[in-house]
Amino acid sequence: MLDRSNTVVALLLPDLRGGGVERLGLVLAREFVRLGHTVEFVLMQAKGDLLPEAQREFAVVDLATPRARNVAPALVRYLRQRRPAALIVGMWPLTVIAPVAARIAGFRGRVLISEHAILSRQYAPRGHVHSLAMRASAFAGYRLATARVGVSHGTCADMADLSGMALDRFTTIHNPVRPAVQPAPDDLTAAHALWATNGPRILSVGNLKPVKNHPLLLRAFADLPRPDARLMLLGQGDNEAALRALASDLGIADRVIFAGFHPDPSPFYATADLFVLSSDHEGFGNVIVEALSFGLPVVSTDCPSGPAEILEGGRFGRLVPVGDAPALACAIEDALAAPVDRAALIRRAADFAPEIAARKYLNLLGLT
Numbered sequence: 001m002l003d004r005s006n007t008v009v010a011l012l013l014p015d016l017r018g019g020g021v022e023r024l025g026l027v028l029a030r031e032f033v034r035l036g037h038t039v040e041f042v043l044m045q046a047k048g049d050l051l052p053e054a055q056r057e058f059a060v061v062d063l064a065t066p067r068a069r070n071v072a073p074a075l076v077r078y079l080r081q082r083r084p085a086a087l088i089v090g091m092w093p094l095t096v097i098a099p100v101a102a103r104i105a106g107f108r109g110r111v112l113i114s115e116h117a118i119l120s121r122q123y124a125p126r127g128h129v130h131s132l133a134m135r136a137s138a139f140a141g142y143r144l145a146t147a148r149v150g151v152s153h154g155t156c157a158d159m160a161d162l163s164g165m166a167l168d169r170f171t172t173i174h175n176p177v178r179p180a181v182q183p184a185p186d187d188l189t190a191a192h193a194l195w196a197t198n199g200p201r202i203l204s205v206g207n208l209k210p211v212k213n214h215p216l217l218l219r220a221f222a223d224l225p226r227p228d229a230r231l232m233l234l235g236q237g238d239n240e241a242a243l244r245a246l247a248s249d250l251g252i253a254d255r256v257i258f259a260g261f262h263p264d265p266s267p268f269y270a271t272a273d274l275f276v277l278s279s280d281h282e283g284f285g286n287v288i289v290e291a292l293s294f295g296l297p298v299v300s301t302d303c304p305s306g307p308a309e310i311l312e313g314g315r316f317g318r319l320v321p322v323g324d325a326p327a328l329a330c331a332i333e334d335a336l337a338a339p340v341d342r343a344a345l346i347r348r349a350a351d352f353a354p355e356i357a358a359r360k361y362l363n364l365l366g367l368t
Contacts, residue, residue: 007036007037007038007085007367008037008038008039008040008082008084008085008086009029009032009037009038009039009040009084009085009086009087009088009365009367010039010040010041010042010061010078010082010084010086010087010088011025011028011029011039011040011041011042011088011090012042012043012075012087012088012089012090012094012098013025013041013042013043013044013090013091013094014043014044014045014068014091014094015043015044015045015046015047015048015051016041016043016046016047016048016049016050016051016053016054017047017048017049017050018048018049018050018207018235018236018261018263019207020116020175020206020284020286020287021090021091021116022048022050023050023286024090024116024175024176024286025041025090026050026053026054027176027177027178027354028088028176028354028357028358028361029041029054029057029058030057030354031176031354031355031357031358032358032361032362033057033058034355035355035358035359035362037085037362037367039058039059040058040059040060040061040082040084041054041058041059041060041061042061042063042075042078042087043060043061043062043063044063044065044066044068044071044094045062045063045064045065045066046060046061046062046064049261049263050263053263061078061082063075063078068093068094068097071094071097071098071101072097072100072101072104075097075098075101075102075105076101076104076105079101079102079105079107079109080105080106080107083107083108083109084109085109085110085365085367086109086110086111086112086365086367087102087107087109087110087111087112088112088114088361088365089111089112089113089114089145090113090114090115090116091115091116092115092119092134092137092138093137095113095114095115095141095142095145096113096137096138096140096141096142097141098111098113098141098145099111099113099141099142099143099144099145100140100141100144102144103144110146110147110364110365110366111144111145111146111147112145112146112147112148112149112361112364112365113141113142113145113147113148113149114148114149114150114151114173115149115150115151115155115158115159115283116151116155116175116283116284117155117281117282117283118154118155118158118281118282118283118304118305119134119138119158119159119162120134120158120161120162121158121280121281121304122211122281134162135162135163135164138159138162138163139162139163139164142159142162142163142165143163143165146364146365147171147364147365148165148169148170148171149170149171149172149173149361149364150170150171150172150173150283151172151173151174151175151283151284151306152172152174152283152284152305152306152309153172153305153309154283154304154305154306154309155172155283155284155305155306156170156171156172157305158305171360171364173357173360173361174284174309174310174351174352174357175284175286175289175352175357176352176353176354176355176356176357176358177286177289177290177293177349177352177353177354178293178354179293179349179350179353180266180269180270180290180293180294180295180346180349181266182266182270183264183266183267183270187264187266187267188267188270188271190267191267191268191270191271192271194232194257194259194268195230195232195257195271196230196257197228197229197230198228199226199227199228199229199230200226200228200229200230200273200274200336201229201230201232201271201272201273201274202221202229202230202231202232202272202273202274202275202276202332202336203231203232203234203268203269203272203274203275203276203291203296204217204231204232204233204234204235204275204276204277204278205234205235205265205268205269205275205287205290205291206234206235206277206279206287207235207236207237208233208235208236208237208238208239208240208243209237209238209239210239210280211279211280211281211282212235212277212278212279212280213278213279213280213301213322213323214233214239214243214278215243215246216278216301216323216325216328217231217233217276217278217328218231218243218246218247218250218252218256219250219325219329220276220278220325220326220328220329220332221252221255221256221329221332222250222251222252223325223326223329224329224332224333225333226333226336227255229255229336230255230256230257231252231255231256231257232256232257232259232268232272233256233257233258233259234259234260234261234262234265234268235259235260235261236260236261240258243258244258265290266294269290269291269293269294269296270294272291272296273296273297273336274296274297274298274299274332274335274336275287275288275291275296275297275298275299276298276299276300276328276332277298277299277300277301277307278300278301278328279300279301279303279307280301280303280322280323281303281304281305281322282303282304282305282306282307283305283306284305284306284309284310285300285306285307285310288300288306288307288310288311288317289310289349289352290349292310292316292317292345292346292348292349293346293349293350294346295340295342295343295345295346296342296345297317297318297335297338297340297345298311298316298317298318298335298345299317299318299320299328299331299332299335300317300318300319300320301319301320301321301322301323301328302319302320302321302322303322307319310348310352312348316344316345316348317345318331318334318335
């Protein structure tokens with residue numbers, strides 16, 4: 001039974017780099033606090049772009065374990081000493097390590113694991129042996145958790161398949177996304193200056209990594225019959241040099257803006273004309289909801305598994321086949337030419353309000 005006098009909710013993550021899962025953690029944490037709970041972040045390593053933001057508002061525990069295989073002993077010590085009411089764990093392999101560590105620690109609180117990606121696709125390039133190891137870890141670790149969450153129906157289906165568990169033992173909780181907040185005038189001015197155009201402004205937000213398939217977006221952008229258009233890639237990653245080289249090869253280097261990482265992307269949503277996601281697969285796609293919250297029209301690949309759920313099969317945005325540059329270019333052109341019902345897009349974004357998701361998490365944890 002949970003100790004009702006202790007309402008500490010611990011969020012376990014590898015670190016606080018500027019990715020979607022880490023932003024989700026901060027959004028959930030603030031909502032848990034608003035609903036009367038105490039939150040602390042437990043990190044494999046206390047580092048990342050979002051760490052200062054978290055430290056201003058929450059306790060942060062550094063397990064100081066750079067390798068996942070060393071996490072279990074440090075987590076056991078933490079659980080025995082701190083004894084939070086609940087532990088929310090994001091991202092494999094932590095999602096299979098933490099339930100085992102909790103059992104070893106004799107932890108009496110609840111352990112909720114949450115996956116944010118289609119793991120079978122994300123790790124497919126690592127080969128058959130890695131796949132077998134991942135399935136074996138999911139088979140054992142998932143069963144020891146109190147609750148199992150996927151951020152989309154597709155994510156839950158993948159978790160069930162990996163673990164050999166029935167689908168009804170997994171719960172879909174769509175990611176919470178904060179309502180749009182109008183940026184400060186100075187921030188808007190800086191964003192306008194970075195765009196440096198009065199033509200169409202096309203925005204994509206996300207780390208520059210292979211799964212986001214930015215080469216597809218660059219090729220589609222190169223096909224647009226709009227020489228005054230600009231494409232902004234908001235994010236950072238190891239692929240930047242290759243993407244810059246591709247933009248140069250395509251003859252669009254002067255029209256593609258590599259804006260880097262920004263802790264608050266809202267000024268860029270507020271000054272863009274269109275948002276595009278070109279991913280090969282997504283667990284959910286927070287950035288789509290963020291764009292909708294600003295009334296920004298969306299074009300996305302119809303990749304597994306979040307975009308179609310968010311856009312309701314195309315009702316609230318355009319979906320195109322994965323990997324099809326001509327189709328993506330046509331959809332971008334159509335979206336730029338079409339009228340936009342911004343109020344409808346904003347209402348759709350409100351379906352993913354933080355309070356909705358936070359209450360679902362707390363309900364699963366028995367903390368409502």
